[in-house]
Amino acid sequence: MSTTESPSEFNHLETLSTHELLAGINSVDQTVPQAVAKALPQIEALVDATVERLSKGGRLFYIGAGTSGRLGILDASECPPTFGVPHGVVIGLIAGGDTAIRKAVENAEDDTEQAWKDLQAHNITNQDIVVGIAASGRTPYVIGGLEQARQAGLATGCIVCNAGSRVAAVAEFPVEVVTGPEFVTGSTRLKAGTAQKLVLNMLTTATFIRLGRVKGNKMVDMQLSNAKLVDRGEKMLMDELGIAQPEAAELLRRHGSVRAALNAR
Template identity: 65%
Template sequence: MIAEKKKKLSVTESPSHFDNLERMSVEELITNINKEDANVHSAVQRALPQIKELVERIIKRMEQGGRVFYLGAGTSGRLGVLDASELPPTFGVPDNMVIGLIAGGDRALRQAVESAEDDANKAWKELCEYKVDELDTVIGIAASGTTPYVIGGIEHARKNGLLTGCITCNPNSQVAAVTEFPIEAIVGPEFVTGSTRLKAGTAQKMILNMITTTIMIKLGRVKGNKMVNMQLTNRKLVDRGARMIMEELKLNYESAKELLLTHGSVKQAIDAYKK
C-alpha cells in the first residue's frame, strides 16, 4: 500500500496519456507531443508566485555580491549548466556569478555517469570548493524531486545559512520538503512514460530563463529591451551592437561600429559618447 501511494504521488513516473506509440504515424506523434507540450505553459504560470518569491530574495543577495549555484543530475543538471553558461555572453557578467554544477562533473554533460546522482554529500563538497557563504543561493533542479545529489546539497546549504530554492515537477517531493522556496511546475505525465527530458525539461528551462533574465534586468544589465552588455564574440553580435548604438545615438553605421569596437560594449560606448 505504501509503495502504491508513492507511485500515485510521482507524477513524473505516471503512465503516459497515450499508448501504442510505435503504431502512430509521424504526424500523429508530433501532433500528440505538441498537445502535451501545451500543458507546460499553464503549469509554469501556476508556479509564478513561487518563482517571484525566490527571485526577489536572490536579487537582494546578488546586489551585495552573492552568487547563484544550480545543482542537478542528467537533463536537469545540463539545463542548469546551459543557463549559467549563457549569461556571460548575453549580459556581460563574470562566469562566477551563476554557476551550474552537475552530478558526475563536466563528463556528465555528454554522457551518463553511473551512480553520480546517488551521492548525497558530493554536491556540498563541490559547493565548498567555491567558498560559499550566506549571500549565496543554491537552486536544486530535479524533475522527480528525489535526486540524492540535489537533496543532500540543498540540506547542507540550508543548514549553513544559504538561501535555497528548487525546481521540481512532482508535488510534495522530497527536495521541496527540505527547500525554503520550492518551485513546483506540475506538467503531468510525459508523452513517453518517465522521460522527463520532455515536458519537465521544457518547464525547467522556461523557469530558469525567467529567473536569470529577471535577475539580470534588475541588476542593470539590460537597457530598454536591449542586451547592452553582451560580449562581442562574433560578427553578428558586433552588427547587432552597432545597430543598437545607431538607434540610440542617431549615428551612421560605421561611426556606431567604430564606437562599439573602441569601448567594447554597447553600454560603455553610449556612456562614453554622452560624457
C-alpha cells in the same frame, strides 16, 4: 507515484505515424506554459531572493543530475555572454562532474554528500544562493546539497515538476511546476525539461534585468564575441543614438561595449 512517472496518456506509440507522434508531443507541450504560469508567485520569490544575494556580491549555484543538471549548466554558461557578468557569478554543478554533461555517470545522483562537496570546492559562503533542479523532486544529490547548504545558512531554492516533493520540502524558496505525465512515460527530458528551461530563463533574465544589466529592452552589456553580436551592437547604437552604421561601428570599436559607447555620448 509522482505525476512525472505516471503512465502516458498515449499508448501504442510504436504504431503511430510520424505525423501522429509529432502532433501528440506538440499537444502535450502546449500545457507546459500553463503549468509555469501557476508557479509565478513562487518564481517571483526565488528571483527576489536571488537578486538580494547577487546585489551583495553573492553567487547563484545550480545543482542537479542528468537533464536537470545539464539545463543548469546551460543557463549558467549563457549568463556571461548575454548579460556581461563575470564567469563564476552563476555556476552549474552536475552529479558526476563535467563528464556527466555528455555521458551519464552511473549512480552519481544517488550520493547525498557529493553536492555539498562540489559546492565547497567553490568556496561557497552564506552570501550565495543554491537552487536545486530535479524533475522528480527526489534526487538524493540535490536533497543532500540543499539540506547541507541550508544548515550552513545559505539561501536555497529549487525547480521541481511534482507537488509535495522532498526537494521542495528542504528548499526555502521552492518552485513547483507540475507538468504531469510525459508523452513517453517517465521521460522527463520532455515536458518537465521544457518547464525547467522556461523557469531558468525567467530566473536569470529577471534577475539580471533587476540588477541593471539591460537598458530598455536591449542587452547593452553583452559580450561582442562574434560578428553577429557586433552587428547587433551596432544596430543598438544606431537605434538609440540615431546615427549611421559607420559611426556606430567606430563607437563600438573605440569603447568595447554598447553600454560604454552609450555612456560616452
